[in-house]
Amino acid sequence: MSGAMAGGDDFEARxxxxxxxxxxxxxxGAELTVVKPGHAEIEMAFNPALTxxxxxMHAGVAATIADNAGGxxxxxxxxxxxxxxxxxxxINYLAPGTGERxxxxxxxxxxxxxLGINEIDVFAVTGDEQQLIAKMQQTVIRVDKKPELPGA
Amino acid sequence: MSGAMAGGDDFEARxxxxxxxxxxxxxxGAELTVVKPGHAEIEMAFNPALTxxxxxMHAGVAATIADNAGGxxxxxxxxxxxxxxxxxxxINYLAPGTGERxxxxxxxxxxxxxLGINEIDVFAVTGDEQQLIAKMQQTVIRVDKKPELPGA
Amino acid sequence: MSGAMAGGDDFEARxxxxxxxxxxxxxxGAELTVVKPGHAEIEMAFNPALTxxxxxMHAGVAATIADNAGGxxxxxxxxxxxxxxxxxxxINYLAPGTGERxxxxxxxxxxxxxLGINEIDVFAVTGDEQQLIAKMQQTVIRVDKKPELPGA
Amino acid sequence: MSGAMAGGDDFEARxxxxxxxxxxxxxxGAELTVVKPGHAEIEMAFNPALTxxxxxMHAGVAATIADNAGGxxxxxxxxxxxxxxxxxxxINYLAPGTGERxxxxxxxxxxxxxLGINEIDVFAVTGDEQQLIAKMQQTVIRVDKKPELPGA
Numbered sequence: 001m002s003g004a005m006a007g008g009d010d011f012e013a014r015x016x017x018x019x020x021x022x023x024x025x026x027x028x029g030a031e032l033t034v035v036k037p038g039h040a041e042i043e044m045a046f047n048p049a050l051t052x053x054x055x056x057m058h059a060g061v062a063a064t065i066a067d068n069a070g071g072x073x074x075x076x077x078x079x080x081x082x083x084x085x086x087x088x089x090x091i092n093y094l095a096p097g098t099g100e101r102x103x104x105x106x107x108x109x110x111x112x113x114x115l116g117i118n119e120i121d122v123f124a125v126t127g128d129e130q131q132l133i134a135k136m137q138q139t140v141i142r143v144d145k146k147p148e149l150p151g152a
Numbered sequence: 153m154s155g156a157m158a159g160g161d162d163f164e165a166r167x168x169x170x171x172x173x174x175x176x177x178x179x180x181g182a183e184l185t186v187v188k189p190g191h192a193e194i195e196m197a198f199n200p201a202l203t204x205x206x207x208x209m210h211a212g213v214a215a216t217i218a219d220n221a222g223g224x225x226x227x228x229x230x231x232x233x234x235x236x237x238x239x240x241x242x243i244n245y246l247a248p249g250t251g252e253r254x255x256x257x258x259x260x261x262x263x264x265x266x267l268g269i270n271e272i273d274v275f276a277v278t279g280d281e282q283q284l285i286a287k288m289q290q291t292v293i294r295v296d297k298k299p300e301l302p303g304a
Numbered sequence: 305m306s307g308a309m310a311g312g313d314d315f316e317a318r319x320x321x322x323x324x325x326x327x328x329x330x331x332x333g334a335e336l337t338v339v340k341p342g343h344a345e346i347e348m349a350f351n352p353a354l355t356x357x358x359x360x361m362h363a364g365v366a367a368t369i370a371d372n373a374g375g376x377x378x379x380x381x382x383x384x385x386x387x388x389x390x391x392x393x394x395i396n397y398l399a400p401g402t403g404e405r406x407x408x409x410x411x412x413x414x415x416x417x418x419l420g421i422n423e424i425d426v427f428a429v430t431g432d433e434q435q436l437i438a439k440m441q442q443t444v445i446r447v448d449k450k451p452e453l454p455g456a
Numbered sequence: 457m458s459g460a461m462a463g464g465d466d467f468e469a470r471x472x473x474x475x476x477x478x479x480x481x482x483x484x485g486a487e488l489t490v491v492k493p494g495h496a497e498i499e500m501a502f503n504p505a506l507t508x509x510x511x512x513m514h515a516g517v518a519a520t521i522a523d524n525a526g527g528x529x530x531x532x533x534x535x536x537x538x539x540x541x542x543x544x545x546x547i548n549y550l551a552p553g554t555g556e557r558x559x560x561x562x563x564x565x566x567x568x569x570x571l572g573i574n575e576i577d578v579f580a581v582t583g584d585e586q587q588l589i590a591k592m593q594q595t596v597i598r599v600d601k602k603p604e605l606p607g608a
Contacts, residue, residue, distance in 0.1 A: 021205040024212065027179075053173040059219050059238040060176065064212025086211040087571065088595055090242035090394040090441060090546055092421050094414045109439060110398045114570065115543065115597070117396050117439065119423075135413060135421065137394060137441045139544055139595065141571070239419065240443055242394055242546035242593060244573050246566045261591060262550045266418065267391065267445070269548050269591065271575075287565060287573065289546060289593045291392055291443065293419070325509040328516065331483075357477040363523050363542040364480065368516025390515040394546035 006037035009080040015040065015072045022068070030065055032072065038108035040072035043125075045101050057097030062104070062134045066091060066120040069106035070138040074116030077108055083145045087115070089138035095131055099124030102133075116140045158189035161232040167192065167224045174220070182217055184224065190260035192224035195277075197253050209249030214256070214286045218243060218272040221258035222290040226268030229260055235297045239267070241290035247283055251276030254285075268292045310341035313384040319344065319376045326372070334369055336376065342412035344376035347429075349405050361401030366408070366438045370395060370424040373410035374442040378420030381412055387449045391419070393442035399435055403428030406437075420444045462493035465536040471496065471528045478524070486521055488528065494564035496528035499581075501557050513553030518560070518590045522547060522576040525562035526594040530572030533564055539601045543571070545594035551587055555580030558589075572596045 007014070012035045019025060019032045025042075028050065034041035042065045052058040067086055075084045106120040118138045123130035164187045171177060171184045177194075180202065186193035194217045204210040219238055227236045258272040270290045275282035311318070316339045323329060323336045329346075332354065338345035346369045356362040371390055379388045410424040422442045427434035463470070468491045475481060475488045481498075484506065490497035498521045508514040523542055531540045562576040574594045579586035 018205045022210065023201055023203040024210040027201045049175055049179045051175040053170045054235065058174065058176040058216060060212055060216025063215045063219070064210060067211050067215070083206065086245050088242065088244040088544070090240065092240040092413075092441060092443060093238050094421060109396075109436070117398060119439070132413070135423070135441060137396060137439065139396060240392065244565075244593060244595060246573060261548075261588070269550060271591070284565070287575070287593060289548060289591060291548060322509045326514065327505055327507045328514040331505045353479055353483045355479040357474045358539065362478065362480040362520060364516055364520025367519045367523070368514060371515050371519070387510065390549050392546065392548040394544065396544040397542050 006076045007078050007080060007082070011035070011037070011076040014080065015075055018075065019072065024064065025068070028061065028064070035072065035076060037076050038073055038111065040069045040076065040106045042069045042104045043101055046099060057102060059093055059097070062097055062102060062122045063091050063136070065102060065104040066106070066122050066134065066136040067138065069104040070118035070120045070136065071140050073106035073108040073118050074111050074140050077111040077116070078142050081145045082142045084140050085143060087139040087141050089136050091134055091136040093134050095124065095133040097124060097133055099126040099131070101125040103130065114142060116142070158228045163187070163189070163228040166232065167227055170227065171224065176216065177220070180213065180216070187224065187228060189228050190225055190263065192221045192228065192258045194221045194256045195253055198251060209254060211245055211249070214249055214254060214274045215243050215288070217254060217256040218258070218274050218286065218288040219290065221256040222270035222272045222288065223292050225258035225260040225270050226263050226292045229263040229268070230294050233297045234294045236292050237295060239291040239293050241288050243286055243288040245286050247276065247285040249276060249285055251278040251283070253277040255282065266294060268294070310380045311382050311384060315339070315341070315380040318384065319379055322379065323376065328368065329372070332365065332368070339376065339380060341380050342377055342415065344373045344380065344410045346373045346408045347405055350403060361406060363397055363401070366401055366406060366426045367395050367440070369406060369408040370410070370426050370438065370440040371442065373408040374422035374424045374440065375444050377410035377412040377422050378415050378444050381415040381420070382446050385449045386446045388444050389447060391443040391445050393440050395438055395440040397438050399428065399437040401428060401437055403430040403435070405429040407434065418446060420446070462532045463534050463536060467491070467493070467532040470536065471531055474531065475528065480520065481524070484517065484520070491528065491532060493532050494529055494567065496525045496532065496562045498525045498560045499557055502555060513558060515549055515553070518553055518558060518578045519547050519592070521558060521560040522562070522578050522590065522592040523594065525560040526574035526576045526592065527596050529562035529564040529574050530567050530596050533567040533572070534598050537601045538598045540596050541599060543595040543597050545592050547590055547592040549590050551580065551589040553580060553589055555582040555587070557581040559586065570598060572598070
């Protein structure tokens with residue numbers, strides 16, 4: 001129910017199926033927590049296997065979940081049988097990656113026939129408090145999903 | 153010997169010591185293969201634990217090693233007792249993350265007293281061939297290294 | 305009155321004085337319409353002298369007023385005797401630069417001692433309607449204002 | 457002769473015709489000095505009508521000619537009856553916009569069927585010397601040229 005309509009189908013199931021095929025999300029311990037039309041959220045616990053030289057979560061971790069959240073925010077608005085790929089993104093780091101969890105909150109600013117533009121905020125979350133630690137602006141492209149993907 | 157001078161000390165040892173403290177590089181299976189003044193390279197084998205939904209290396213993996221390579225390229229030119237942090241970066245994806253290995257090649261375009269600007273190419277490498285798959289432009293900042301970092 | 309306090313002085317007067325020294329804003333016919341703590345807006349009429357090859361306002365025009373609005377949004381929060389300079393920005397174009405006017409609306413996301421991070425929306429405005437045509441994420445740096453600037 | 461082949465036609469004439477329709481280039485006093493396959497250069501004299509608050513050329517001026525040079529670098533490789541539009545760009549500023557002239561030198565890193573990725577260096581030129589003052593990474597999109605453009 002909740003997933004129906006945005007891309008003309010059960011977009012939530014489609015996003016979750018795609019997310020489930022991402023080995024990197026399993027490795028990171030990340031979950032797709034929220035999927036709504038033009039909106040997606042990903043969360044993961046602080047992971048000591050992914051730290052940089054001063055003990056914080058590496059900048060690449062925030063970038064990875066932000067990129068993913070943005071992709072799925074746009075993916076909700078795309079027609080079935082689409083695949084979404086990152087064209088490019090830009091991310092600013094505002095504070096260190098600390099806290100109990102990281103949360104990436106993505107909003108699709110514009111989703112056209114070919115390109116989607118998204119903005120994504122990444123928060124360090126501790127208990128009920130969250131601090132903005134990174135901000136991404138991203139461009140994604142829709143491509144036709146191939147009937148049988150190798151390894152899919 | 154080879155590491156002396158750029159930042160007024162053995163910059164290569166300093167880069168390798170910092171790199172060795174990055175748990176994420178161990179998790180990714182990445183190595184700091186080349187360190188020269190204003191230049192750094194990182195390589196890693198294709199890692200099935202880090203794939204996206206179509207079986208390629210996730211965009212965030214290329215971003216992570218590119219960000220790191222850029223940071224160390226600038227770090228070679230910074231004075232001892234510096235720490236380098238990512239301010240922001242922008243990355244374009246040109247081709248899927250396939251191949252036997254990924255290689256990030258970073259060049260420091262400008263390193264001032266406070267900020268460093270780097271450009272980083274990421275290649276998919278198979279045997280003797282390499283294909284450009286991503287291109288990053290990055291800004292880093294120098295901060296004073298804290299005498300004793302928690303968890304370092 | 306309205307301008308007091310943000311940077312510990314009459315920040316609005318300070319912004320307007322700086323803006324008044326920008327010949328390019330006079331050439332573009334642009335005005336600094338709103339200045340509040342961490343917020344600035346710039347507007348200009350559609351200017352046929354600044355069009356691109358298909359008759360729309362050139363992408364560089366939106367970039368210029370967005371860059372400026374972002375700089376002043378951060379500038380409001382900086383101490384007196386600061387100068388603000390662009391480190392870098394990234395801008396996405398969402399729709400053509402049409403309409404009667406362009407309006408850039410900037411918000412300072414974070415203003416630290418050295419760096420400021422801003423997000424800026426650019427709208428094409430016709431009558432009471434406005435359409436988002438571009439979105440910028442920007443980094444600026446605070447430098448000490450020189451006592452006597454050549455040509456200032 | 458020199459312009460034949462890249463996009464399957466006289467791409468140089470096509471670039472110059474498009475450039476000639478840009479009123480902003482006339483206003484800036486900018487010229488398209490070099491057009492080769494996947495490469496374009498734009499130059500303009502220091503223009504006191506386009507300065508920022510400290511008397512240098514405004515950051516938006518470097519961004520405008522860099523964006524344009526990048527667009528034409530990709531345009532040389534596109535089929536006839538294409539129009540090229542900016543999707544997004546990111547630019548870092550390395551030094552102030554001084555000197556007698558500004559020169560933007562663009563190289564198309566990849567030109568696919570839909571998207572082109574370009575890198576552009578902007579130099580401040582004085583006599584025979586040039587200094588790198590800005591560096592851009594840009595994404596453009598090919599669209600079909602409309603038979604009759606309003607105002608074209």
